[in-house]
Amino acid sequence: MTNHAAFNADDAVTAVPPPAQASRHFSSFPPRRARDCRNAALGRMDLAASLLDSMKASSPRHAKLAAAADQEDWMEKHPSALERFEAVVAAAKGKQIVMFLDYDGTLSPIVEDPDSAFMTEDMRDAVRSVAQHFPTAIVSGRGRDKVFNFVKLEELYYAGSHGMDIKGPTTVSNHKAKADEVLCQPATEFLPVIQEVYEMLTAKMESIPGAIVEDNKFCLSVHFRCVDEKEWDALGEEVRSVLEGYPDLRLTKGRKVLEIRPSIKWDKGNALEFLLESLGYAGRGDVFPIYIGDDRTDEDAFKVLRNMGQGIGILVTKFPKETTASYSLREPAEVKDFLRKLVKSNVTKG
Numbered sequence: 001m002t003n004h005a006a007f008n009a010d011d012a013v014t015a016v017p018p019p020a021q022a023s024r025h026f027s028s029f030p031p032r033r034a035r036d037c038r039n040a041a042l043g044r045m046d047l048a049a050s051l052l053d054s055m056k057a058s059s060p061r062h063a064k065l066a067a068a069a070d071q072e073d074w075m076e077k078h079p080s081a082l083e084r085f086e087a088v089v090a091a092a093k094g095k096q097i098v099m100f101l102d103y104d105g106t107l108s109p110i111v112e113d114p115d116s117a118f119m120t121e122d123m124r125d126a127v128r129s130v131a132q133h134f135p136t137a138i139v140s141g142r143g144r145d146k147v148f149n150f151v152k153l154e155e156l157y158y159a160g161s162h163g164m165d166i167k168g169p170t171t172v173s174n175h176k177a178k179a180d181e182v183l184c185q186p187a188t189e190f191l192p193v194i195q196e197v198y199e200m201l202t203a204k205m206e207s208i209p210g211a212i213v214e215d216n217k218f219c220l221s222v223h224f225r226c227v228d229e230k231e232w233d234a235l236g237e238e239v240r241s242v243l244e245g246y247p248d249l250r251l252t253k254g255r256k257v258l259e260i261r262p263s264i265k266w267d268k269g270n271a272l273e274f275l276l277e278s279l280g281y282a283g284r285g286d287v288f289p290i291y292i293g294d295d296r297t298d299e300d301a302f303k304v305l306r307n308m309g310q311g312i313g314i315l316v317t318k319f320p321k322e323t324t325a326s327y328s329l330r331e332p333a334e335v336k337d338f339l340r341k342l343v344k345s346n347v348t349k350g
């Protein structure tokens, strides 16, 4: 975590190989001895070919073409859930859809100030409509109260702190199954320690301009989106040194954020399973969970769906990324379109 590559990996895209350095091909040329001439001539042909390759690779046009080819290949494996909408609907036909939605980067755009990541009224309306048709849960790294204050829909299930704080709807909804009883907080014993670390990190981050420590109740986020890249190593070191004293906490990386959480085996995937069970859908073959998320932590939920062999994971991204999701959407605006389409489709009629 002490290098920039590790920090950058949060917005990681499947790497387009870096252009080869043309100059390295000249280091062993010309050959030292005459008898090496033939080999050298053959070598020269290889050399010319590889030099040409590397020149091509370093041209912006080639880089663009390579990126486009990668993108195309990736899109074949993770097609747009909008473009393949009919296939999604066909797979869900006759089954009970259960909708799981991540918040940041999925329902709201990524912005510099974490407190200003508002969702649009249009998006709220789309989520409201979805929840009228299917049980719907928000699954977020944010604290549950905080994410509720952004979404403001009482009829939803909320799983905050990466799934470590789950609560059912506070108003009656069409599909409520034992909703009032739904409550899961598997990490309560960590609350004092999380608070202690929050205070320590807040004090440490005062010396790093732009760093923000966010209290997400059972988890903490150290944001470095607005921190000068030169300071990233220092920030990482500070966080790591604090955590050395807390072996029961673990550190993961999200989008320009370091996330600190209890090292218990509970993640967004467990939250998804817990909610399916609470809703009475565990072990049923006629259930079709749809999980939409943009971040690494959402991969835990995508994996659960893959292993179940039911439902679909949809990754929100503009770039190819390694993922277990089967479909993709490019941005929150497309998530909104997908939700609206789903509500309008026949699939809502079962």
Ligand SMILES: O=P(O)(O)OC[C@H]1O[C@H](O[C@H]2O[C@H](CO)[C@@H](O)[C@H](O)[C@H]2O)[C@H](O)[C@@H](O)[C@@H]1O
Binding pocket: 102, 103, 104, 105, 109, 110, 111, 112, 113, 114, 115, 117, 139, 140, 141, 142, 214, 216, 221, 223, 225, 254, 255, 256, 257, 259, 295, 297
């Ligand atoms: O599980 P999520 O709902 O996706 O939450 C993950 C983190 O999201 C937030 O941070 C991200 O969004 C911010 C606002 O757009 C952005 O400034 C930041 O760089 C992103 O990492 C949230 O603030 C974190 O606490 C969550 O852990």
